[in-house]
Amino acid sequence: xxxxxxxxxxxxxxxxxxxxxxxxxxxxxxxxxxxxxxxxxxxxxxxxxxxxxxxxxxxxxxxxxxxxxxxxxxxxxxxxxxxxxxxxxxxxxxxxxxxxxxxxxxxxxxxxxxxxxxxxxxxxxxxxxxxxxxxxxxxxxxxxxxxxxxxxxxxxxxxxxxxxxxxxxxxxxxxxxxxxxxxxxxxxxxxxxxxxxxxxxxxxxxxxxxxxxxxxxxxxxxxxxxxxxxxxxxxxxxxxxxxxxxxxxxxxxxxxxxxxxxxxxxxxxxxxxxxxxxxxxxxxxxxxxxxxxxxxxxxxxxxxxxxxxxxxxxxxxxxxxxxxxxxxxxxxxxxxxxxxxxxxxxxxxxxxxxxxxxxxxxxxxxxxxxxxxxxxxxxxxxxxxxxxxxxxxxxxxxxxxxxxxxxxxxxxxxxxxxxxxxxxxxxxxxxxxxxxxxxxxxxxxxxxxxxxxxxxxxxxxxxxxxxxxxxxxxxxxxxxxxxxxxxxxxxxxxxxxxxxxxxxxxxxxxxxxxxxxxxxxxxxxxxxxxxxxxxxxxxxxxxxxxxxxxxxxxxxxxxxxxxxxxxxxxxxxxxxxxxxxxxxxxxxxxxxxxxxxxxxxxxxxxxxxxxxxxxxxxxxxxxxxxxxxxxxxxxxxxxxxxxxxxxxxxxxxxxxxxxxxxxxxxxxxxxxxxxxxxxxxx
Numbered sequence: 001x002x003x004x005x006x007x008x009x010x011x012x013x014x015x016x017x018x019x020x021x022x023x024x025x026x027x028x029x030x031x032x033x034x035x036x037x038x039x040x041x042x043x044x045x046x047x048x049x050x051x052x053x054x055x056x057x058x059x060x061x062x063x064x065x066x067x068x069x070x071x072x073x074x075x076x077x078x079x080x081x082x083x084x085x086x087x088x089x090x091x092x093x094x095x096x097x098x099x100x101x102x103x104x105x106x107x108x109x110x111x112x113x114x115x116x117x118x119x120x121x122x123x124x125x126x127x128x129x130x131x132x133x134x135x136x137x138x139x140x141x142x143x144x145x146x147x148x149x150x151x152x153x154x155x156x157x158x159x160x161x162x163x164x165x166x167x168x169x170x171x172x173x174x175x176x177x178x179x180x181x182x183x184x185x186x187x188x189x190x191x192x193x194x195x196x197x198x199x200x201x202x203x204x205x206x207x208x209x210x211x212x213x214x215x216x217x218x219x220x221x222x223x224x225x226x227x228x229x230x231x232x233x234x235x236x237x238x239x240x241x242x243x244x245x246x247x248x249x250x251x252x253x254x255x256x257x258x259x260x261x262x263x264x265x266x267x268x269x270x271x272x273x274x275x276x277x278x279x280x281x282x283x284x285x286x287x288x289x290x291x292x293x294x295x296x297x298x299x300x301x302x303x304x305x306x307x308x309x310x311x312x313x314x315x316x317x318x319x320x321x322x323x324x325x326x327x328x329x330x331x332x333x334x335x336x337x338x339x340x341x342x343x344x345x346x347x348x349x350x351x352x353x354x355x356x357x358x359x360x361x362x363x364x365x366x367x368x369x370x371x372x373x374x375x376x377x378x379x380x381x382x383x384x385x386x387x388x389x390x391x392x393x394x395x396x397x398x399x400x401x402x403x404x405x406x407x408x409x410x411x412x413x414x415x416x417x418x419x420x421x422x423x424x425x426x427x428x429x430x431x432x433x434x435x436x437x438x439x440x441x442x443x444x445x446x447x448x449x450x451x452x453x454x455x456x457x458x459x460x461x462x463x464x465x466x467x468x469x470x471x472x473x474x475x476x477x478x479x480x481x482x483x484x485x486x487x488x489x490x491x492x493x494x495x496x497x498x499x500x501x502x503x504x505x506x507x508x509x510x511x512x513x514x515x516x517x518x519x520x521x522x523x524x525x526x527x528x529x530x531x532x533x534x535x536x537x538x539x540x541x542x543x544x545x546x547x548x549x550x551x552x553x554x555x556x557x558x559x560x561x562x563x564x565x566x567x568x569x570x571x572x573x574x575x576x577x578x579x580x581x582x583x584x585x586x587x588x589x590x591x592x593x594x595x596x597x598x599x600x601x602x603x604x605x606x607x608x609x610x611x612x613x614x615x616x617x618x619x620x621x622x623x624x625x626x627x628x629x630x631x632x633x634x635x636x637x638x639x640x641x642x643x644x645x646x647x648x649x650x651x652x653x654x655x656x657x658x659x660x661x662x663x664x665x666x667x668x669x670x671x672x673x674x675x676x677x678x679x680x681x682x
Contacts, residue, residue: 043368043388043400044131045468045483045522047071049124051149056592056603058639058653058675060164060172060193062124062146063113063668068605068637069126070538070588071522074113075581076668081112087128087485088518088544088582089141093408093462095131097145099234101265102138104310104335105287109411115238115259117191117216119162119174122149128522129485130406130466133370133386136333136352140406140464141487148234151185151222152178162679168670170195172677183224191216197243198670200663205245205252208667212242214259228271236263244291253301257291275321281314281331304340308412311335323360327370329353337412341419343433346412350376356386366390368402378415378432379458382407396475402468407461414493414510415459426505428495431459434509438499441507450499453511460512464489480525488517516579518544532594539587544579549622560626561618577613577623583632585610599643603653607635614665630665634658647681 047069059065063082067074073085083091092109095102103111124146131139152158157179164172176189194213201208217237224230238261245254268280288307295301314331335348356370368388375381386404393399410431417430418437429437435455441447470483491512499507520542528534552558553576559568560575578584586609593602610632613623639653652675659672 043366043390044402044404045128045400045470045481045485047126047128047524049126051122054118054121054124056601056639056641057605057637058164058603058641058651058677059118059655060166061114062116062118064655065118065124066113066144068588068607070524071128071540071542071586072126073581073583073586073609074668075110076666081107081110081114082668083110084113084144085581086126086141087466087487088520088542088579089464089487089489093138093141093406093464093489095135095139095143097135097143098236098263099148099265100145101234101263101283101285102135102310102312103263103287104285104308105259105261105289105306106411115214115240115261116146117172117174117193119172119191120148120176120189120218122147128483129402129468130384130386130404130464130487132382132384132406133372133404134354134356136372136374136384137382137407137409137461140408140462140489148189148218148220149176149178149187151187151220152180153185155181159682160679162677164675164677166195166675167673168196168198170673170675180222185222187218187220189216189218189220200661200667200670203247205247207245208670210243210245212240214238214240225268230269232267232269234263234265234267237261244293246293251295253293253295255291255293257289259287259289261288262286275319277318279316279318281312281316283310283312283314285310306337306339308337308339309335323358325358326355327357328355335412337416339413342412342416343418346416348376348378348409348412350374350381364392366392376409379410380460382409382461382463396473398472400468400470400472402466404466405463406466407463409461410459410493410510427501427507429498429507429509431455431510434498434507438507441499441501446501446503447507448500448502451497453496453498453509455509459493459510460491462489462491462493462512477528478526480523482521482523484519484521486517486519488515490515492516513548515547516545517547518542518579518582532596534592536590536592537588540585542582542584542586544582545576546579546622549576558620558622560620560624562626571620571624575624575626577625577627577629580613580615580623583610583612585632601641603639603641605637607637609633609635630662633660633662635660635669649679651675651677651679 049065049069054065057065057068063074066072066084071087074082075085075091076082084094085091086094096111124144127143129142131143135143160176162174171194173192176187178187192215195211197207197209197211199207219235221233222230240259242257244257263285265283270278272278286309290305292303293301311334312331314329316327316329319326330353332351337346352372352374354370354372359367361367371383371385373383384405384407388402390398390400413430415430415432417428418433420427438447438450465488467486468483470481472481473479492514493510494513495508496511496513497506498509501507520540522540524538526534526536550573553571553573556570558571560571561568589606591604611629613627613629616623617628618626636657637655638657639651641649641651643649655673656669657672661669661671
C-alpha cells in the first residue's frame with residue numbers, strides 16, 4: 001500500500017544463463033482452462049505477472065503490482081483499500097482467487113487488494129473477459145488468480161528472510177521455511193506489515209489513511225498417500241488493526257477497525273490412469289470485521305460488524321487423450337452473512353455443474369467450448385456458456401477469438417440490507433425484505449405514498465456478453481499481443497425509490513435498471529535488445545458508457561449547467577464522456593537492464609493515465625465534458641537490486657518518483673515513496 005526499503009536474492013540466479021536462445025521460453029497458465037496451457041495457445045486474453053518481475057519492482061502489496069499492468073486500474077475506497085478495474089468494468093465484477101480459491105469480504109462490492117502480500121507469490125494469472133463458465137458469479141469481467149510458491153521436494157531446508165523499510169514508517173517483514181522429501185513437503189510463510197499512514201488534506205482530527213498493522217500466516221502441507229493419490233492442505237490467516245477516526249457535526253470520534261480472515265482448503269488428487277484424474281476440493285473461508293467509534297469521554301458512539309462464511313465442496317474430473325482435454329465438475333456453494341443492519345443471518349445456497357472441452361484439430365486449430373449451470377435458491381439461476389478459438393497461423397503467430405457469458409449475482413447487501421438513517425430519516429431495504437419493511441412502515445403510519453413496485457419475481461443477476469479478438473506474435477527478440485474487446489452488461493443493479501415517508505424522505509431498494517457497455521483495444525509488446533537489456537510497453541484505449549444515458553441525450557432529456565453563469569443547456573451526444581473513473585488512454589513503458597558483471601539489475605517503469613472524472617460537478621447525474629476532470633498524469637517507479645555472496649541481496653528504489661499528488665481526487669496516491677529492502681536466503 002505504501003512504500004520505502006526491498007531485495008530478493010534469487011533475482012540474479014538466472015542472469016548468467018540468459019542468452020538469445022532463452023527468449024522463447026513458454027509461459028504456462030491454469031486459470032483460463034483449469035488445465036495447464038501455454039499463453040500462446042489460449043483463445044482468451046491472458047496476462048501473467050511472474051515472481052521475478054514482482055521482485056524486481058520492489059513492491060510489497062498486490063495492489064501495487066496490479067496497477068503496473070496494461071489495462072488494469074486500481075480504484076481506491078475510503079479506508080485506503082483498492083480494488084481492480086478490468087476492461088473498463090468495475091472492481092465488483094472481478095473475481096480474486098488465491099491458488100484457485102475465491103476470496104470473500106467485499107467492501108461495497110470490492111475485494112481490497114492491499115490486504116494481500118506479494119512475497120509468497122509464484123505468479124499472478126489474469127484472465128480478461130467473462131469467465132463465469134468456469135468460476136460462476138463475480139467473474140463477469142475476468143479473474144485474477146494469485147498462485148503461491150511451490151513446495152520444496154529436493155530434501156533440503158530452505159529458509160528466507162527479507163525486510164522492507166519505506167516512507168511513512170512502513171515496515172514489511174517476511175520469513176518462510178520450506179522442506180520436502182519423499183512423501184511429505186511443507187511450508188510456513190509469515191508476513192508483518194505496518195504503516196503510520198499518510199495525510200493529504202491536513203485535517204487535525206483524521207488522516208487520509210490512518211495508522212495500521214496487519215500480519216499474514218500461510219502454512220501449506222502436501223502428503224503423498226499412494227502412488228496415485230496425494231493430499232494438499234493450504235491455509236491462510238490474515239489480521240489487521242487500523243485506527244478509526246472521523247468528524248460528525250464538528251465533533252471528533254476515535255476507535256478501531258479490525259479485520260480477521262481465514263482461508264482453508266484441502267485437495268485430494270487421484271490419478272486413475274495416464275488419461276484420467278479426479279480432484280476432490282473442499283474449501284471454507286471466513287471474513288469478519290468489527291469497528292467502533294467512541295466520543296471524547298470514551299463512551300461508545302457507533303459500532304459496526306460484518307461476518308461472512310463461505311463453504312464450497314467441489315469434485316473435478318480431467319480426461320485427456322493426446323492434446324484434447326475434457327474437464328467436468330460439480331459442486332455447491334453455501335454462504336451466510338451477519339452484519340449491522342441485517343435483521344437476521346442471511347443465506348445463499350446454490351448447486352452447480354460445469355464442463356469444458358479443449359479440442360486440437362490438425363495442430364493449427366484449437367477449439368475451447370464450455371458451460372456452467374448454477375442452480376440458485378434466492379435469485380434467478382444462471383446458464384453460462386463460452387466458446388473460444390485459437391488458430392496457429394505460423395510458428396510465430398496465433399490468432400484468437402472468444403465469446404462468453406458472465407454474471408454477478410446480487411450480493412447479500414442488495415438482498416437483505418435493512419437500514420434507516422436516524423439523522424436524515426431515509427431507509428434502505430434489500431430486495432428480498434423490502435415488501436415486509438414497507439408493510440411495517442405503513443402499519444406505523446410512516447408512508448405518505450408508495451410507488452407500488454412489484455417484488456414478486458426474483459432480482460436478476462447482472463449479466464454480460466463479452467467478446468475478444470486478438471493475436472499473439474513471438475519471434476527472435478520480439479513478442480507482442482493485441483486484443484480488441486467488447487462488453488455489454490444487462491440488468492445492472494442500482495438503487496431506486498420505492499416509497500416516500502411522511503418526513504419527506506424516501507425508502508430505497510435495489511432493482512435491475514440500466515445497461516452499460518465497454519469496448520476498446522489493448523497492446524503489449526516486448527523487445528529484447530540483448531541478453532541484458534529489454535524494453536516493453538503497453539497501451540489501452542477504452543470507451544465505457546451507459547446506454548440509458550445515451551438514449552436520454554438523443555431524446556433531448558439531459559441538460560448541463562455552465563459553472564460560471566449557472567445557465568442550463570441541452571446536451572448533445574458528443575458531450576457525454578462516459579462512466580466515472582474511466583480513462584480513454586492508459587500506457588506504460590518498462591526498461592529492464594542487467595549489469596551482469598556487477599550482479600545488479602536496474603528496473604524502471606513509466607506510466608501515463610489520461611483524464612477521467614470522479615464527480616458530477618454540474619448536477620445532472622452523468623459525466624459530461626462540462627464537468628471537472630482529474631487531469632492526465634505520469635508516474636515513474638524505479639528500483640535497483642544488487643546481489644552479494646552467500647544469499648544476501650539489497651534493493652533501493654522509489655515509487656511515484658515524480659511526486660505526483662492530487663489531494664482532492666486520488667487518495668491512494670500519497671506522493672513520492674522511497675524504499676529499501678534486504679534479503680537473506682539460507
